[in-house]
Amino acid sequence: MIDLYYWPTPNGKKISIFLEETGTPYTLKPVDISHGDQFTPEYLKLNPNHRMPAIVDTEPKDGGAPVGVFESGAILFYLAEKTGKLWPQDLRTKYDVAQWVIWQMANQGPKLGEAGHFRRLGDREGDQSYAVRRFTDEANRLYGVLNMRLRDRRYLAGEDFTIADIISYPWTVNWQAQGQDINEFRHFKRWFEEVGARPGVQRGLAVGADLSTDQSKLAPEEQAHIxxxxxNQRAIHLPD
Structure with a gap:
């Protein structure tokens, strides 16, 4: 059984989509990042980077002690290997998938996250116009990378749906908030609509929909606390 430590963000939804697509049994363990659950001593033992998601496999393939994994890319590699699904193992396709998983972790996720962050920030921290322009343009570049890749293939690693598609899709759902127009990227748009229509993807996106709160409806002091x-997090210092 997989214990999924989760909150309904794009990174969390990568894992819930995989689990729903493959029919892998799991138990949801909510980690309310707006209330600081990710900083508890218990969670830090599982994920020292105090981020979400993480998993614990209580029934690993080797029959040994439970295995904990953090970082969404590593989790997808682990789950795909465990289930034998959505990561073809012939040499060329295997590394085609791997490079796009790592591309998402190193490029798409961080840059689209920054685009959304600075565009939401407004002028609360002073003039953000350069940061907004910088990351909105970088987001546009990355949508162009996806569009170019998908011009001559159905999915990111070829004709089969894989973890490369699963890891990349959730970060594109909020394309409008990232300042993009997906009509500019017709090959990406075709992929986006096809992936989004998959029942497993839809179920994965819906996981935990009742957990999050619309922060815009909270009192200003509550929003500031979140x-x-x-x-602006800084290092967690070790106790003396």
């Missing part, structure tokens, strides 16, 4: 938890 921002303090989520942003």
């Amino acid at each position: 921002r303090k938890i989520l942003y």
Whole structure:
């Protein structure tokens, strides 16, 4: 059984989509990042980077002790290997998939996240126009990378749906908030609509829909408290 430590963000939804697509049994373990659950001593033992998601496999393939994994890319590699699904193992396709999983972790996720962050920030922290322009343009570049890749293939690694598609899709759902127009990228748009129509993807996106709160409806002091938890974090110091 897989214990999924989760909150309904794009990174969390990568894992819930895989589990729903493959019919892998799992138990949901909510990690409310707006209330600081990711900083508890218990969670830090599982994920020292105090981020979400993470998993614990209580029944690993080797029959040994439970296995914990953090970082969404590593989790998808682990689950695909465990289930034998959505990661073809012939030499060329295997590394075609791997490079796009790592591309998402190193490029798409961080840059689209920054685009959304600075575009939401407004002028609360002073003039953000350069940061908004910088990351909106970088987001546009990355949508162009996907569009170019998908011009002559159905999915990112060829004709089969894989973890490369699963890891990339959730970050594109909020394309409007990232300042993009997907009509500019017709090959990407075709892929986006096809992946989004998959029942397993839809089920994965819906996981935990009842957990999150519309922060815009909270009192200003509550919003400020959540921002303090989520942003401008510094190192956790070791106890004396």
